[in-house]
Amino acid sequence: MKIPVRQCAACRGRFEKRELLRIVRTPDGRIVPDEKGKTPGRGVYICRKEECLNKALRQNALSRALEAPVPPDTEETLRRIITEGNDG
Numbered sequence: 001m002k003i004p005v006r007q008c009a010a011c012r013g014r015f016e017k018r019e020l021l022r023i024v025r026t027p028d029g030r031i032v033p034d035e036k037g038k039t040p041g042r043g044v045y046i047c048r049k050e051e052c053l054n055k056a057l058r059q060n061a062l063s064r065a066l067e068a069p070v071p072p073d074t075e076e077t078l079r080r081i082i083t084e085g086n087d088g
């Protein structure tokens with residue numbers, strides 16, 4: 001059985017989807033974390049590590065991948081999800 005893997009936008013490593021956090025630009029233009037992996041829209045993946053979140057934000061990797069700026073409150077939400085290790 002093939003395990004689905006995705007690439008982290010920060011460290012460029014490839015990991016199983018469940019090890020990553022998906023962030024989505026929804027069709028109505030919001031940037032939201034996608035804890036269940038089911039939100040429709042353009043998505044980008046990062047490791048569930050503060051290191052990778054910081055790197056992605058520093059390099060604007062998320063906003064580039066999503067073709068939209070990441071609002072500060074979304075950054076805070078992502079940070080909270082990652083630092084709390086909450087994977088749904």
Ligand SMILES: [Zn+2]
Nearest residue numbers: 008011047052
């Ligand atoms: Zn990473």
